[in-house]
Amino acid sequence: MTTRTTQRLQASFVRPTVTARLLRGRRRERPNLLGGLASVVWLVIVAVPLYYLVASSLRPSSEYLTAGPLSIPHHPSAANYSTVLSSGFTRYLVNNILVTASCVVLVAGLALPAAYAIVRSRSRFVEVGFTVMLMGLAIPAQATIVPIYLMITRMHLYDSLTAIILPTSAFSLPVSILVLTGTLRDIPGELYEAMNLDGATAWTALRNLVLPLTRPALVTVGIFTSLGAWNGFLFPLILTQSDSKRVLTLGLWNFQGEHGADTPAIMAAVTLSMLPLLVLYLIGRRHLLNGLTAGFGK
Amino acid sequence: MTTSVNSGRPGAIWAVPALAFFAVFALVPMVLVVALTFTTWNGLGSPTWAGLANWKHLFHDATLGQSLWLSFKLTVISWVVQTLVALPLGVWAAGRQRNRAVLSTIFFVPLLMSSAAIAVLWSALLDPNFGLAAKIGPWLGVKDGNFIGQPSLAFYTVAVVIAWQYIPFHTLLYQSATRQIPEVLYEAATMDGAKRLRQFWSVTLPQLRNTVVTSSVLMLVGSLTYFDIVLILTNGGPGTSTRILPLHMYLTGFSSFQMGYASVLAVILLVAGTALSLVVTRVTGFRRMQSQREGL
Amino acid sequence: MNKVENTAINSYNKANSAQVSLQTFVNDPYKQKLQTGLGSPNAPDIFFNWGGGNLEQYVKAGQVFDLTSALNGDSTWKKSFIPSVLNTAKINGKYYGVPVEGVQPAFFFYNKDVFAKAGIKTPPASWNDLLTDVDTLKSKGITPITVAGSQGWTELIYLEYLLDRVGGPTKFQNIVDGKAGAWKDPAVVTSLTMIQQLVDRGAFGTNYASVNWDNHGTQTLLSSAKAGMELMGSWEFSGLLGTFPDVIKQNKIGWFPFPGGIPGGTGNPKDVVGNPDNYLSVTTTSKSRDTAVDFLKKTMADKNYVKDLISIGQVPAIEGIQNQLSTGSYGDYNTFVYSLVKNSPSFTQSWDQALTPAVSQSLLTNLQKVFNKQMTPQQFADAMDQGQ
Numbered sequence: 004m005t006t007r008t009t010q011r012l013q014a015s016f017v018r019p020t021v022t023a024r025l026l027r028g029r030r031r032e033r034p035n036l037l038g039g040l041a042s043v044v045w046l047v048i049v050a051v052p053l054y055y056l057v058a059s060s061l062r063p064s065s066e067y068l069t070a071g072p073l074s075i076p077h078h079p080s081a082a083n084y085s086t087v088l089s090s091g092f093t094r095y096l097v098n099n100i101l102v103t104a105s106c107v108v109l110v111a112g113l114a115l116p117a118a119y120a121i122v123r124s125r126s127r128f129v130e131v132g133f134t135v136m137l138m139g140l141a142i143p144a145q146a147t148i149v150p151i152y153l154m155i156t157r158m159h160l161y162d163s164l165t166a167i168i169l170p171t172s173a174f175s176l177p178v179s180i181l182v183l184t185g186t187l188r189d190i191p192g193e194l195y196e197a198m199n200l201d202g203a204t205a206w207t208a209l210r211n212l213v214l215p216l217t218r219p220a221l222v223t224v225g226i227f228t229s230l231g232a233w234n235g236f237l238f239p240l241i242l243t244q245s246d247s248k249r250v251l252t253l254g255l256w257n258f259q260g261e262h263g264a265d266t267p268a269i270m271a272a273v274t275l276s277m278l279p280l281l282v283l284y285l286i287g288r289r290h291l292l293n294g295l296t297a298g299f300g301k
Numbered sequence: 302m303t304t305s306v307n308s309g310r311p312g313a314i315w316a317v318p319a320l321a322f323f324a325v326f327a328l329v330p331m332v333l334v335v336a337l338t339f340t341t342w343n344g345l346g347s348p349t350w351a352g353l354a355n356w357k358h359l360f361h362d363a364t365l366g367q368s369l370w371l372s373f374k375l376t377v378i379s380w381v382v383q384t385l386v387a388l389p390l391g392v393w394a395a396g397r398q399r400n401r402a403v404l405s406t407i408f409f410v411p412l413l414m415s416s417a418a419i420a421v422l423w424s425a426l427l428d429p430n431f432g433l434a435a436k437i438g439p440w441l442g443v444k445d446g447n448f449i450g451q452p453s454l455a456f457y458t459v460a461v462v463i464a465w466q467y468i469p470f471h472t473l474l475y476q477s478a479t480r481q482i483p484e485v486l487y488e489a490a491t492m493d494g495a496k497r498l499r500q501f502w503s504v505t506l507p508q509l510r511n512t513v514v515t516s517s518v519l520m521l522v523g524s525l526t527y528f529d530i531v532l533i534l535t536n537g538g539p540g541t542s543t544r545i546l547p548l549h550m551y552l553t554g555f556s557s558f559q560m561g562y563a564s565v566l567a568v569i570l571l572v573a574g575t576a577l578s579l580v581v582t583r584v585t586g587f588r589r590m591q592s593q594r595e596g597l
Numbered sequence: 598m599n600k601v602e603n604t605a606i607n608s609y610n611k612a613n614s615a616q617v618s619l620q621t622f623v624n625d626p627y628k629q630k631l632q633t634g635l636g637s638p639n640a641p642d643i644f645f646n647w648g649g650g651n652l653e654q655y656v657k658a659g660q661v662f663d664l665t666s667a668l669n670g671d672s673t674w675k676k677s678f679i680p681s682v683l684n685t686a687k688i689n690g691k692y693y694g695v696p697v698e699g700v701q702p703a704f705f706f707y708n709k710d711v712f713a714k715a716g717i718k719t720p721p722a723s724w725n726d727l728l729t730d731v732d733t734l735k736s737k738g739i740t741p742i743t744v745a746g747s748q749g750w751t752e753l754i755y756l757e758y759l760l761d762r763v764g765g766p767t768k769f770q771n772i773v774d775g776k777a778g779a780w781k782d783p784a785v786v787t788s789l790t791m792i793q794q795l796v797d798r799g800a801f802g803t804n805y806a807s808v809n810w811d812n813h814g815t816q817t818l819l820s821s822a823k824a825g826m827e828l829m830g831s832w833e834f835s836g837l838l839g840t841f842p843d844v845i846k847q848n849k850i851g852w853f854p855f856p857g858g859i860p861g862g863t864g865n866p867k868d869v870v871g872n873p874d875n876y877l878s879v880t881t882t883s884k885s886r887d888t889a890v891d892f893l894k895k896t897m898a899d900k901n902y903v904k905d906l907i908s909i910g911q912v913p914a915i916e917g918i919q920n921q922l923s924t925g926s927y928g929d930y931n932t933f934v935y936s937l938v939k940n941s942p943s944f945t946q947s948w949d950q951a952l953t954p955a956v957s958q959s960l961l962t963n964l965q966k967v968f969n970k971q972m973t974p975q976q977f978a979d980a981m982d983q984g985q
Contacts, residue, residue, distance in 0.1 A: 042394075049408055050407055055422075055433060072426075072431070073433070117318070117320065120312070120316035121316060123310050123311050124310050124315065126312065129313050129316045132316055133316075135323075135328070139327055141578030142574060142575070143526040143570055143574045144526065145526055145547040146547075146567040146571045147334060147567070149337060149554050149563055153333065154333070161633075161637040161639050162634075170326045173323050174327060176322070177323075180319065209311070234418075235415075244634050244639065252415045252529075255417050256417050263811055264817055264840045266425050266428075270425065273418045276414075277414050281410070281413055292473055344632045344635075345632065345654075345655070345660060346658050361983070361985070363985045424809075428814070429807040429808065430814070445802070445803045445804040447807050449807045450805065450807030535747070537962075538965055539806045539969050541966070
């Protein structure tokens with residue numbers, strides 16, 4: 004920080020009591036009506052479908068056609084949930100967890116060393132590689148489904164969880180590397196130099212300097228990759244087939260097809276598919292949301 | 302003690318695993334897809350050589366023009382609607398009041414839902430006879446709740462569902478960015494007698510410029526890939542009224558089993574995505590974003 | 598249907614050392630799964646298909662095992678199937694599949710209560726009767742006919758029947774054979790015009806384009822007395838039995854054939870369209886080919902399997918079961934379906950199974966547009982003729 008900055012900050016600290024009183028007084032006088040109104044409108048738009056979701060899931064199937072879509076269930080029952088669970092949902096959940104965990108490990112394991120190299124190595128090859136990666140941000144995954152399908156079948160990986168994990172991880176790499184390079188660039192060069200002077204190897208520097216300092220960014224990468232892998236749809240759709248390899252999203256779509264007229268059961272399936280993430284969200288909301296955006300703060 | 306220039310620096314080898322992995326599963330398919338445009342393949346057996354036949358077919362594809370137009374419309378509408386809602390909402394949600402935190406918890410729930418979950422939920426909501434659409438339709442001027450079945454209306458309905466899905470994320474971006482705006486700026490503005498609206502225009506918006514760029518880049522590039530929701534909600538219908546380009550490509554490949562021609566459409570999608578991304582990042586100087594807080 | 602298959606599989610598994618298992622999908626995703634599945638090393642040993650053009654594409658790709666010698670070598674087995682139905686699985690003179698379910702002609706289902714309340718005493722016997730009934734129902738505020746407009750194949754049945762009634766089965770045969778200008782035949786345009794007249798008349802209500810068949814939208818409307826009629830394949834009966842059993846058990850649903858008497862039409866009013874049957878075929882790459890063939894031999898014409906099929910309202914394509922049908926459960930329905938097929942001079946296969954996937958796709962999309970008044974009949978004919 005320069006002296007000028009410090010002085011300005013000190014100057015602003017001198018005045019706080021006056022300002023704070025003024026501001027506090029102001030805010031109490033005029034509540035933000037327009038903002039409040041708008042937020043209530045949006046609340047309705049978000050909350051009503053969610054209410055419908057939960058209310059319908061608790062409605063006995065026979066009641067659905069006669070009761071209104073928004074009415075409160077007269078005899079709430081968890082029967083729909085057991086219908087869903089006995090349709091193989093636990094297997095889909097396990098598959099989802101396997102896929103997501105593998106993607107996170109794979110992406111973090113590949114992206115961190117690469118980001119480290121991009122920021123610290125002087126190699127032209129790496130520079131070019133990074134540019135190519137950034138272009139990769141723009142590749143729509145859908146555009147590659149035909150060749151990836153061809154490749155996966157030729158590799159004899161069709162209808163396996165591995166088939167989902169590989170392309171999903173690959174397409175999460177550009178964003179992850181971007182976030183990590185952003186954070187790594189913020190580590191002052193002097194710190195690296197200091198470690199070098201002490202004779203540290205690149206590996207030691209990674210372990211002792213980089214890893215601790217990039218923890219928030221790694222969390223972001225983990226969360227991003229998890230969300231993408233957990234809710235992935237296209238690759239599972241194209242690359243898996245049997246019920247034992249189904250993930251939650253496909254299981255949900257299939258369930259809708261099989262139980263079409265039973266809307267309450269379908270709504271129970273939707274709720275169940277969200278439940279794990281919802282639980283994590285309620286426990287660590289701040290962490291989750293901060294993690295999602297930490298990398299974009301700059 | 303001399304240290305060589307490169308000691309302690311990671312070598313290129315550190316980046317090789319990631320680059321190689323990406324090359325195999327993202328770059329090679331890109332090359333393959335171009336190669337596949339010169340073949341005929343229906344998914345069974347092996348592709349057979351077809352020369353320029355698929356490229357020539359581009360000019361005879363009556364649906365292509367509509368797909369491109371629909372994709373373009375969806376991109377623009379999504380960007381306008383989502384930004385106009387997410388920005389003020391994010392700013393509002395950044396406030397420290399207790400009730401805002403509670404409401405925000407609800408606002409962000411759609412973020413947790415997969416596209417499949419959202420599409421299945423809205424399919425039920427939009428059922429013209431038994432869903433919410435039947436009840437609310439008349440209030441909105443759609444007497445028979447036929448949102449997803451009317452060609453013109455289906456498109457906007459899909460845009461609304463997509464907005465419902467993505468606005469929470471962008472709200473989050475704006476909220477997080479707004480929270481990082483230093484209080485001193487607002488204090489200075491208040492000192493100068495600026496009211497709340499004025500402060501929004503003169504302090505908040507300029508400070509959010511980088512976030513608008515980030516959010517817009519994500520929206521524009523992402524909009525080319527709104528696939529899952531459209532597939533489950535309408536499958537491109539009614540007729541072809543929601544058959545955006547990615548869907549046209551998927552149906553051509555995996556419904557009509559014309560993988561060669563589908564590859565041509567994929568190439569168009571790729572080119573469009575790359576071009577759009579290049580243009581937007583170049584125009585907004587994304588990669589070289591200046592800090593908005595110099596001099597503080 | 599899944600239950601019946603599972604029962605058969607279970608009994609086979611018990612009686613034999615080799616084991617068989619079943620994998621299910623919904624209609625539209627199934628076709629894509631099958632295509633990609635057959636192209637992969639994880640191909641199933643036996644797969645379900647619609648015979649005709651649908652089966653032909655797999656045969657062309659060398660994916661299907663030729664069952665001719667198995668059939669010819671076991672004449673009891675071969676003779677149990679109704680020949681015209683077995684022949685839909687005959688490609689280039691060889692048999693590639695055996696019937697697995699029942700014959701599935703399409704016809705009208707109707708809600709008896711709705712008709713009674715509207716004062717309609719008997720189901721329509723001619724086209725003009727149908728139009729009158731449509732008007733009557735509409736005036737009472739009921740959707741006359743429910744159709745799942747969000748999926749093209751449900752609308753296709755109308756075109757299939759109308760083209761046959763207007764011009765006879767050769768018109769579609771020309772299309773299948775790829776004769777030049779077959780799509781632009783005036784009979785095609787007339788049929789489509791009649792469809793649009795039905796739309797304009799309000800026969801389908803207004804929101805049919807949002808209704809979905811896969812999630813039983815039409816069944817729900819028909820059973821809950823919100824609609825009067827539905828034109829659907831005979832499988833709808835077992836569908837209703839599964840989702841709305843009460844309405845079948847209380848005898849609230851009736852049926853009648855697609856009427857004839859279309860002014861100027863040359864087709865035989867007894868012709869039917871639909872699925873002659875569904876078939877099971879064996880893949881060439883199957884590692885358990887002998888077991889697969891053995892399973893088919895022991896199950897498809899087995900009397901217990903046939904009995905189970907009949908009990909869920911299917912009419913198996915098996916010879917000589919008239920008695921069984923009339924005395925079994927839902928005898929009226931089954932006899933109706935069986936005689937409809939036995940007495941029809943021609944049984945046209947569903948177009949989207951007879952034509953290639955690419956053509957079927959554009960057929961369905963364009964037909965949806967005709968139903969939604971986004972395309973004129975002539976534009977449809979031109980587009981299909983140009984391969985759009």
